[in-house]
Amino acid sequence: MVTISGKARLAGVLGWPVSHSKSPLLHNFWFERHGLDGVYVPLPVAPTDLASVVRALPRMGFLGCNVTLPHKAAMLDLVDTVDPLAAAIGAVNTVLVGKSGELNGHNTDGLGFLAHLDASVPDWRASTQRVVLVGAGGAARALAFTFLANGINELALVNRTPERAATLVGRLSDSAGAAVSALPWAERHRALEGADLLVNTTSLGMVGQPALDLDLAPLPPAAVVADIVYTPLTTPLLAEAERRGHRTVDGLGMLLHQAVPGFTHWGGTRPVVDEATRRLMLAPPVAEPNTG
Numbered sequence: 001m002v003t004i005s006g007k008a009r010l011a012g013v014l015g016w017p018v019s020h021s022k023s024p025l026l027h028n029f030w031f032e033r034h035g036l037d038g039v040y041v042p043l044p045v046a047p048t049d050l051a052s053v054v055r056a057l058p059r060m061g062f063l064g065c066n067v068t069l070p071h072k073a074a075m076l077d078l079v080d081t082v083d084p085l086a087a088a089i090g091a092v093n094t095v096l097v098g099k100s101g102e103l104n105g106h107n108t109d110g111l112g113f114l115a116h117l118d119a120s121v122p123d124w125r126a127s128t129q130r131v132v133l134v135g136a137g138g139a140a141r142a143l144a145f146t147f148l149a150n151g152i153n154e155l156a157l158v159n160r161t162p163e164r165a166a167t168l169v170g171r172l173s174d175s176a177g178a179a180v181s182a183l184p185w186a187e188r189h190r191a192l193e194g195a196d197l198l199v200n201t202t203s204l205g206m207v208g209q210p211a212l213d214l215d216l217a218p219l220p221p222a223a224v225v226a227d228i229v230y231t232p233l234t235t236p237l238l239a240e241a242e243r244r245g246h247r248t249v250d251g252l253g254m255l256l257h258q259a260v261p262g263f264t265h266w267g268g269t270r271p272v273v274d275e276a277t278r279r280l281m282l283a284p285p286v287a288e289p290n291t292g
């Protein structure tokens with residue numbers, strides 16, 4: 001049983017709506033597992049109330065919070081400092097309260113993806129030059145800037161809407177030494193030639209969505225295939241990649257690892273991401289008690 005004292009460490013997740021968020025489940029699991037006196041709560045906050053709520057958090061003793069839709073971009077202007085990676089991505093997903101109550105904004109989405117890749121395919125950095133990203137939305141932006149910040153200089157983007165890919169390429173190309181290109185959606189299959197890592201950043205393949213229509217034949221056999229979709233855990237893309245003998249990386253690890261920097265701050269200890277943590281996140285939600 002969780003015991004919360006008057007000195008409990010406080011954190012939460014800001015969103016609107018926020019009821020679907022799995023972050024409370026994850027962070028409270030870690031508080032309990034590490035024997036810490038702390039609690040992590042959902043914070044349903046409408047966009048019009050965001051600024052006043054954010055300023056109030058340190059005054060109420062909160063050590064930080066995570067930020068989800070639709071607040072990630074608005075948070076950039078509400079914190080006192082923005083980490084350069086979050087500024088480049090244009091979104092904040094983690095706010096850490098500093099010693100004097102100042103709010104420091106970070107983006108750990110891309111770092112979470114890389115941490116999961118490090119854990120799943122330890123040699124990927126040595127063997128990766130060219131990365132192909134499918135998509136040009138918020139997730140692609142987070143991954144692309146994080147790849148560039150971590151020494152991957154060759155990125156190819158394929159997106160259904162070419163203007164969106166072109167805009168992102170324009171922003172990424174400002175990074176010194178980066179070779180970033182956008183390819184038309186019709187050429188997405190050919191874009192896989194010479195790729196070392198392929199990542200689907202779109203929602204295609206998610207339960208209720210069509211599968212990503214991508215012919216993996218041009219992909220070199222040694223290439224790693226990753227998906228950010230985690231429902232189902234084995235997307236049609238990953239199933240096809242496995243069938244062809246590629247090493248694959250599922251989307252669940254990104255969700256878990258992006259939470260590590262925040263918890264390390266408000267929990268005061270680095271949490272472990274392991275099989276038990278993965279099982280927790282995959283468990284179906286606890287049924288509502290039948291009060292009828």
Ligand code: ATR
Nearest residue numbers: 135136137138139140159160161164201202203204
């Ligand atoms: P997120 O912030 O999660 O990345 P998003 O900004 O809505 O979400 O981006 C969704 C991505 O999935 C986009 O790249 C989108 O392509 P468009 O820019 O052309 O909209 C892509 N996407 C969604 N549905 C798609 C579909 N049916 N076919 C191809 N791409 C799709």
